[in-house]
Amino acid sequence: MRVGILIRTWEFEVKAESLIRIAVVAGFIVLIELLCRSGIIPSSVLIPPSAMFTHGIDLLRSGKFDHDIVTSLVNIVAASIVSVLLGFVLGLGIHALPSVRRSIEPLLSSYYAIPTFIFYPVFIVILGIGSLPIIAIAVMLSVVTMITATLNGLDRIPRALHKSAQVMRLSRWRSAIYIKLPATLPYLFTGVKLSVAYAFIGVAASEFILSGSGIGYAIGYAYNNFQNDDMYSLMLFVLVLVTLVNSVLNRIDQRFQARRRR
Amino acid sequence: MKTRNSHPTLQVVESPGQPAPKSPEAHVELAGVTRYFAKNDSKELLHALGPIDLTLTRGEFFSVVGPSGCGKSTLLDAIAGLSKPSSGTVTFEGQPVNGVPDGVGVVFQEDASFPWLNLRDNISFGLRMAGVDGAEIWRRVDYAMGFMGLNDFANAHPSQLSGGMRQRVCIARTLVLQPRLILLDEPFGALDQQTRLLMGDELLRLWRETSATVLLITHALDEAAMLSDRVGVMSARPGLFIDIVETGWERSRDSRVVSTPRFGEINARLWEKLRVESLKVMGAH
Numbered sequence: 001m002r003v004g005i006l007i008r009t010w011e012f013e014v015k016a017e018s019l020i021r022i023a024v025v026a027g028f029i030v031l032i033e034l035l036c037r038s039g040i041i042p043s044s045v046l047i048p049p050s051a052m053f054t055h056g057i058d059l060l061r062s063g064k065f066d067h068d069i070v071t072s073l074v075n076i077v078a079a080s081i082v083s084v085l086l087g088f089v090l091g092l093g094i095h096a097l098p099s100v101r102r103s104i105e106p107l108l109s110s111y112y113a114i115p116t117f118i119f120y121p122v123f124i125v126i127l128g129i130g131s132l133p134i135i136a137i138a139v140m141l142s143v144v145t146m147i148t149a150t151l152n153g154l155d156r157i158p159r160a161l162h163k164s165a166q167v168m169r170l171s172r173w174r175s176a177i178y179i180k181l182p183a184t185l186p187y188l189f190t191g192v193k194l195s196v197a198y199a200f201i202g203v204a205a206s207e208f209i210l211s212g213s214g215i216g217y218a219i220g221y222a223y224n225n226f227q228n229d230d231m232y233s234l235m236l237f238v239l240v241l242v243t244l245v246n247s248v249l250n251r252i253d254q255r256f257q258a259r260r261r262r
Numbered sequence: 263m264k265t266r267n268s269h270p271t272l273q274v275v276e277s278p279g280q281p282a283p284k285s286p287e288a289h290v291e292l293a294g295v296t297r298y299f300a301k302n303d304s305k306e307l308l309h310a311l312g313p314i315d316l317t318l319t320r321g322e323f324f325s326v327v328g329p330s331g332c333g334k335s336t337l338l339d340a341i342a343g344l345s346k347p348s349s350g351t352v353t354f355e356g357q358p359v360n361g362v363p364d365g366v367g368v369v370f371q372e373d374a375s376f377p378w379l380n381l382r383d384n385i386s387f388g389l390r391m392a393g394v395d396g397a398e399i400w401r402r403v404d405y406a407m408g409f410m411g412l413n414d415f416a417n418a419h420p421s422q423l424s425g426g427m428r429q430r431v432c433i434a435r436t437l438v439l440q441p442r443l444i445l446l447d448e449p450f451g452a453l454d455q456q457t458r459l460l461m462g463d464e465l466l467r468l469w470r471e472t473s474a475t476v477l478l479i480t481h482a483l484d485e486a487a488m489l490s491d492r493v494g495v496m497s498a499r500p501g502l503f504i505d506i507v508e509t510g511w512e513r514s515r516d517s518r519v520v521s522t523p524r525f526g527e528i529n530a531r532l533w534e535k536l537r538v539e540s541l542k543v544m545g546a547h
Contacts, residue, residue: 160374166344167368168388168439169361178391182378258421 056233079138079199087146138202149191153184186256290318294350325486328496367441371448375420406434
């Protein structure tokens with residue numbers, strides 16, 4: 001009964017938190033809308049959120065940016081897949097070689113101090129113009145978070161689970177598939193979630209400087225040509241897309257985290 | 263075979279360092295088992311355990327008590343085949359132990375349940391890995407769940423259960439494999455006193471029904487005194503048996519023995535030896 005009351009209290013608090021969060025975002029949107037509509041913020045600087053939305057719907061209907069959207073999505077998916085798989089394999093390798101790990105770990109922990117985008121000329125020289133250098137930069141940006149997540153997950157497998165595998169006389173392979181992988185999965189998924197987020201950032205930012213197509217390129221093009229409605233609608237589209245993807249990943253992540261509680 | 267007196271008296275083996283006598287009933291035999299560990303960042307070796315000579319007879323309930331860090335878990339790991347002794351031999355059913363032998367089950371102090379599986383899948387895991395036939399798996403799992411009082415939680419995940427319930431899952435997971443030797447490394451260490459007493463009763467019931475040999479590592483003297491046929495008291499590091507006490511309890515015993523004068527006698531005897539060793543450990547810090 002007490003547990004029931006505690007759960008109900010917790011659910012109420014979570015609902016209240018969600019409502020407050022939605023209210024803050026909605027309040028901010030309404031404020032921007034009012035400031036734009038009243039002319040305090042001129043339309044040359046910012047268009048009202050409602051105009052961004054309606055213009056965005058029109059753009060999607062017209063298919064004006066379909067090619068850019070598809071290009072960006074393909075690049076993001078490719079970068080996410082490569083960084084997740086590469087990060088996982090590198091994580092496994094580094095974990096299996098403790099001496100290598102000891103020497104590499106300081107580099108991994110300071111990796112995100114490097115502004116990856118400064119290497120874009122190198123990628124153009126090596127990979128040419130097109131999707132490849134964009135995917136390469138996005139992978140470079142996102143792979144290390146997957147390596148770190150893999151190492152973290154493997155480190156956190158409880159000793160009792162390793163011993164249980166031994167007691168059940170499982171082979172190394174079966175132990176890896178049936179015990180280590182599921183035990184590591186919640187941590188790996190956190191890595192997947194972050195890698196996808198970094199892949200979004202990497203692709204969109206690279207398209208500004210490296211590409212002749214893609215959402216990033218289209219936003220840059222609209223900016224340079226004073227097409228504020230296109231620019232802001234595309235920004236809104238990216239925000240909505242990122243929020244949707246992140247919401248789905250968060251929901252899956254929460255399920256994993258709930259199982260992880262011991 | 264060990265004799266169990268109907269009017270038990272306290273028997274103490276005063277020379278446990280001597281090799282245990284070879285017996286046709288010997289289920290587990292340790293001869294000169296010693297374990298050294300390398301100290302961190304040093305070539306110096308730490309003498310953790312032994313030499314230990316010990317014989318467990320088939321169907322016996324043997325407990326090991328000793329001060330912290332005396333090598334109790336190291337001893338269990340050596341018997342289970344989870345680690346190799348630096349010297350000496352361990353034999354199980356007449357065969358030298360190299361790796362975990364068939365017929366050995368281990369319950370750890372830490373929660374070893376698999377958080378991604380529900381209770382039924384947790385308990386059946388070892389059987390599925392061993393390739394046991396489906397109908398037989400569910401027969402054994404249903405029995406074990408009923409035995410451990412887990413029927414109402416078949417589809418729950420470990421994160422939804424208390425520590426005591428999770429430990430039951432781990433015991434049930436071992437039970438379904440029908441081990442002939444059950445090794446328990448402080449399985450009730452994280453539980454409250456009442457739950458420990460009741461879990462002790464369940465363990466005794468399990469021991470009686472399976473006729474397995476049981477080796478229990480524990481910090482709790484009362485637990486050892488209540489559950490065991492014999493209790494081995496270990497010295498501070500390097501761990502050696504300094505006393506082995508025969509409790510003389512009937513096989514049909516349960517937690518009610520704690521209210522008998524004899525229980526107090528056994529406890530006092532264990533504490534008398536252990537107190538000195540625990541003081542040594544405290545003095546060492």
